[in-house]
Amino acid sequence: MRKLILAAGLVATLSACGSSGLFNRDRPDEFAVSRQAPLVIPPDYALVPPAPGTPSAAAVDSGRAAMEAMFGGPAPRSATEAAALEKAGRANATAGIRSSVGDPATEVVDKGATTRDIIAAPEGDGQDARATTQP
Incomplete structure (x- = not known):
């Protein structure tokens, strides 16, 4: 009895692999694809050549156009940011201050040895960090 059930299951399984029989179904022909x-992009007949004397398209500053495309141009400052800048003295700042900060003739205030040591300290996670102060 077991052999008969096993044989019937095997026949049913193998009949699914054939193209005719109980499990016949329509399949697409992969060779007929x-x-x-x-x-093809059709030509745009609305385009006209530039008139003589007009600036060429190459005259556009590509760097500025890219920055404007990425960031959308200068954004207006919020009321909070504008108030913070006013309190910090934005009106008193020199226009070209960022160009002259790295100049050797710029006068700086000596913050002392402690600040110099902090700035010169090697990078790390701080596990072995030690601080000493000298009187």
């Missing part, structure tokens, strides 16, 4: 033609 054809490629579609590539898309």
